[in-house]
Amino acid sequence: MTTLLIVDDHAVVRSGLRMLLDGRQGMTVVGEASEGNEAIRLAHELKPTVVLMDLSMPHGKDGLTAIAELKSSLPDLYVLVLTMHDDDEYLFRAIHAGASGYILKNSPHEELLTAIQTVAEGNAYLLPTATKRLMSDYVQRLRAGEQPDAYELLSEREKEVLEWMAKGYANKDIAEQLIISVKTVETHRSHVMEKLGLKTRPELIKYAVKKGLLQFD
Incomplete structure (x- = not known):
């Protein structure tokens, strides 16, 4: 059965x-x-x-x-x-x-x-x-010697939320930027942290910089 x-x-x-x-x-x-x-x-x-x-x-x-x-x-x-x-x-x-x-x-x-x-x-x-x-x-x-990256597990929307989070935006601000609800942002935020194995915002910022998601003048 x-x-x-x-x-x-x-x-x-x-x-x-x-x-x-x-x-x-x-x-x-x-x-x-x-x-x-x-x-x-x-x-x-x-x-x-x-x-x-x-x-x-x-x-x-x-x-x-x-x-x-x-x-x-x-x-x-x-x-x-x-x-x-x-x-x-x-x-x-x-x-x-x-x-x-x-x-x-x-x-x-x-x-x-x-x-x-x-x-x-x-x-x-x-x-x-x-x-x-x-x-x-x-x-x-x-052939390219590429290794698996947890970043690949993120959906396109989660990648967007990750970038805004790394820039220091609050959930409400991210919701306004992406035209979604605050609750949806919170859900995406949770998924991002889980998939990347991150616990704190400093860890997230460090990850974003390493991935080249943040650009500094």
């Missing part, structure tokens, strides 16, 4: 996936979560075989951070990313974080079922086009 935990911030998506998957080909949906923190808690509680993980969840912990934390604490857990992002950046970050598979939300139902079964058996599942892109990038990085 393959047990599934569905993680997506849209209730209608979770409901649709449950209807599609529950009882199909030996699969059982044991839980649903709307963001990363809830997903981590339920994964520890329910011990599913596979977690279907969305990446973009604005309220709470995002998918990439959740994947990394889940794989750290539950290394035998399989995570299949189910996302709308057909983008190399998200693909590379998800695999780097520990995902076993990556599939798009617009994929045929049969392909999703195959992806789940493949991942549940301990194998990796990527779309053929994604596999080609991933291998090409990997080979290029090896």
